[in-house]
Amino acid sequence: MRPGSGSRTGAAYPVRVTTTSAPLTWPELPAKQQPTWPDTDALAQVSATLGTLPPLVFAGECDVLRQRMADAANGEAFVLMGGDCAETFAAATADNIRDRIKTLLQMSVVLTYGASMPVVKVGRIAGQFAKPRSKDTETRGETTLPAYRGDLVNDFDFSPVARIPDPQRLLRAYHTSSATLNLVRAFTQGGFADLRFVHEWNRGFIANSANARYEKLAKDIDKAMRFMDACGVDFEELRRVDVWAGHEALVLDYERPLTRIDSRTGLPYATSGHFVWVGERTRDIGGAHLDFVSRVTNPVGIKVGPTADPAEVIEMARLVDPDGLPGRLTLITRMGAQQVREALPPIVRAVTDAGIDVTWVCDPMHGNTFESSSGFKTRRFDDIVEEVRGFFEVHQALGTIPGGLHVELTGNDVTECLGGAMHVEDRDLELRYETLCDPRLNHQQSLELAFVVAEMLTQR
Template identity: 45%
Template sequence: MWRPDSWQTRPLQQFPPYPDLPALQKATQELQRLPPLVTEAEIDNLQRQLADAAAGKRFLLQGGDCAESFADCNTDSITAKLKILLKMSLVLVHGLQKPIIRVGRIAGQYAKPRSDEFESRDEQVLPSYRGDLINGAEFDAGSRTPDPKRLLTGYGLASLTLNYIRALTESGFGDLSAAEHWDLSFVADSPRADEYRQVVSDVRRAIALMQTVAPAPAQRTEFFTCHEALHLHYESALTRPGRDHRWYNLSTHLPWIGMRTADLAGAHVEYMRGISNPVALKVGPKLPLDTLRRLCQALNPERLPGRLTLIHRYGADQIESLLPAAIQAIRADGMPVLWCADPMHGNTRTTTNGIKTRRFDDILRELESSFAIHHDCHSVLGGVHFEMTAEPVTECLGGASGLEEQDLERAYKSLVDPRLNGEQALEMALSIVRVSERLC
């Protein structure tokens, strides 16, 4: 029988080596006494909208930091993250002609899986940085030691972040008709510059028209949160009973399972199969089709629409050979899923200087292939998933601004994976519209 802690009987991957397990238990017990961060009603609403996206009636825009920093819980950072997602969603609403579901990797994306348990620098070996929920990024023994108190800090900052997000969205967020919010000087040298400017001009005119013809009080902008459900002590402590004997993870609206923890017999699948949230699964090139089908059955045994999102991340060079078979396998089983493209993770590379980066052209190539393959397979690509920030970082190569390897060190801030900056993210949204129009 499933319980919020039944995962503890299963093999647990990516568990940080806490030196003080009684302190971890104490922190978990404290979390169990604290209020939830999101509500059942919000979660159920999201699942209904995701079911619409799977049917082609809505489109999912999922994006945000690869790993949130505790230090980013501040007014400017939160506002900027919301604003870039809102700008992208307005471009997509106009171009796709359908409602956009906005889901931010925010207010909980504090833990990250790692391929290597340890990191070496100058002959010193320390535990890898696993996200602020677990340890610190500073390369010293004290920071890299997993600290259970960070679970409570993460909860508190997630709560503050969500509170501010709700305050913004409840009061009507931002005047995005202002010209400075749509500065496209960065696409000046792009061969599609005129096309981009026309799309943005149309969006701005539509906003102005709505404000002129039907002025109304500020309306709430729906905004949901997501994160990888990696730290199961944290997740299960915030799992609470709901209606009809159902259990909800009330730390976020949409938790997902990453590739490193997608073990059918493992703790993460055991935990996720029992909660009533919509859940997502990352699907990569090393996941056998039979295992994918069995994971879908485990995570959505009742075959509920909107319950399961499959986020494929094959890489630009492999997607054409792998995605069609995955679509066909899921269709053959009659499993209702929402297909979502993550063109980021399969395209990570390391420069000659040892800097982790991604090429904008590779990201765009996988995204274009995703739309084309789903179209050719008579399937629906109902969403996209980006690691991105509104900040003018220099972490991904290319884009309209033409960032090159020598530019990376100028403003490389990510502690884990490279992100699209605000200009590259908006350019990606404009590209989605262009690709969609071409396929229609």
């Protein structure tokens, strides 16, 4: 991630100034999952301030990512999207950011070998501060308060004052995202991402007897690296990687003020992140969220669940990407392990038959959530793997391209998802259940998933 820098050849990351010199207006459309701000004057002041702040990402970078997403759509790259379910201000520490990036890098090395192609790394990072909720309120005992909608809006603490939506949090989210991006740049461009270091980290993972089944694949990667070294590959060029920033474009009072006009092309870009998506709960035709992503020039995504009507998916795709720009639209499918083989084919078939070019990415997390017997919201590792397996099978049967993976993960050793080689059980969930929203794969489970998916990729 190198906003403002040149590429290794000096031209792949053009810096173009983004300004608000051209007026940006937004139609009055229904918008779901929006906070009710009690002080509209304060919101207006914050919006005006956000509109004057520098962009978090640049238009030229978004264009490069769109090209990379087009490569994935054509089977010439594989996408890995991963990061927190919901970022928090308190967790935006150097150690936490480092561990998330480390996990993403470790997974990408394994997937790169398995896919035999570049991996496009998109972090759920530097903007994933808001979450949709099934209810507007939360009740504990006899007390009912507004639901926690993420640190972008209010506080998780269950008190009347904490749960009041505060527009000042929009500014704090901007500054926290800026600091996060600066640190990610330092990690990914300063040697932390050196391929040799990342491979050594993965050797540590394999050294655990619980992961011995992946030893052969790890040895194959080691052999490939030694071959590159013998051939004189310049490892200095492998010390830097690109990690792009992505998040759900949920709270429009944050996204709209950070939309800028590119001075070179006159086109609008969402400068809150390189890649933004619309979630399953807000992807209404005629709604404000699809309208927003249809107007910005970034590569964008739409989450698609098992109840989606194929005709509606086609309508959404044509609304968001009427010109069929390669890499512009990603459909992130979240079907559930038990439904993916039945629910996904009609959608893929309809989109393909309509001649619509998209990047297909699998989200195996959101369709596999349930409440454990101990009362924790959780997911089974085996269900996550099964949905990925079904995703690949469907695309293989239809002759289409499975373009990537979208997972909620953390670099910490939490106990939020059941199973995996470390055998997290129901009784273990209470040990380190730290998420404020959805359960995430821990560091070990994330790496295990990468090895499992790499095995699937090598067998294609």
